[in-house]
Amino acid sequence: MNEPNFFAGGAFDRAGLLRKDADWVAGLMADPGTRIIPVWRDRHLIVIKPKPEPVFLAPAEVPPLAPETESMVLLGIVEDTAVLALDISHIEEPLARPELTGRGEFIDIRDVGSLLSRADAQLMAFSRALFYWHRRHVFCGLCGAPTVSGEAGHVRNCTNADCATTHFPRTDPAVIMLVTDAERCLLGRRPGRENFMYSTLAGFVEPGESLEEAVAREVMEETGIRVANVRYAHSQPWPFPANLMLGFYADAASTEINFNTDELADARWFDRGEVRELMAVRDRAESTRLGGALHLPRPVSIARRLIAEWIDGRAP
Numbered sequence: 001m002n003e004p005n006f007f008a009g010g011a012f013d014r015a016g017l018l019r020k021d022a023d024w025v026a027g028l029m030a031d032p033g034t035r036i037i038p039v040w041r042d043r044h045l046i047v048i049k050p051k052p053e054p055v056f057l058a059p060a061e062v063p064p065l066a067p068e069t070e071s072m073v074l075l076g077i078v079e080d081t082a083v084l085a086l087d088i089s090h091i092e093e094p095l096a097r098p099e100l101t102g103r104g105e106f107i108d109i110r111d112v113g114s115l116l117s118r119a120d121a122q123l124m125a126f127s128r129a130l131f132y133w134h135r136r137h138v139f140c141g142l143c144g145a146p147t148v149s150g151e152a153g154h155v156r157n158c159t160n161a162d163c164a165t166t167h168f169p170r171t172d173p174a175v176i177m178l179v180t181d182a183e184r185c186l187l188g189r190r191p192g193r194e195n196f197m198y199s200t201l202a203g204f205v206e207p208g209e210s211l212e213e214a215v216a217r218e219v220m221e222e223t224g225i226r227v228a229n230v231r232y233a234h235s236q237p238w239p240f241p242a243n244l245m246l247g248f249y250a251d252a253a254s255t256e257i258n259f260n261t262d263e264l265a266d267a268r269w270f271d272r273g274e275v276r277e278l279m280a281v282r283d284r285a286e287s288t289r290l291g292g293a294l295h296l297p298r299p300v301s302i303a304r305r306l307i308a309e310w311i312d313g314r315a316p
Ligand SMILES: [Zn+2]
Pocket: 140, 141, 142, 143, 144, 145, 158, 159, 160, 163, 164, 165
């Protein structure tokens, strides 16, 4: 198997069968060793120094923050310890609460990124994705009745007995691809005055479409380039808010770029030397410091890895 991308590879047990057992789930909160990650409006409580790490709460600290178990999800079992997440988005100023004061800051994990351990990053990304889904499915899409969380936060059940539909968390597949033409690769820049990032092309898979077809369609729509020899590389969960990025390489079957100005501000062929120059600017912050230097996507992204592996001659 390929080396996992960041936000994957944490190697914990999702306990997919155990979490259906309500008694087992209830027992987790009775175990003082259970660890709970608080999540507030898509942000995680993180201690920055000496190294960014998530703050875990003990079960006894939960009731004053969120009296209802509706706001909890099981993430999995890490080295025999259950790890759950708690949504406290209903609290206006969480750091003013005595349980949380002085314990860290609520931070977007994308801003800490690779400084987190891979295992922690995956758990936090997973929790964010689940709560995003819960917030948007409090009513049944079929009958409109309220839904309630079940299976430790991994389903929502319609409360209308005549409907009783079970809703499952959603992940939206998106393809992301590096198109190459011998010693050149195709990168695009999204519109935006402050956007100096060139990246791989990407787009959502449509219903009734194979991944290979999605790759070819997106490249054609965005740049007018035809592709051949579409091949899968690796994938990355990207729950910002709910995507699974499926990484591909493709060969260019035509070379004249005619980019879609609704989606892109520019699309160009870059040779390896030019891409290495883009790599020299580490991230958006450094680009800003340099007054708008062109740069590549952030190091934890699959886009960056697809480009880097092509540069290194490791692309399939
Ligand atoms: Zn319903």
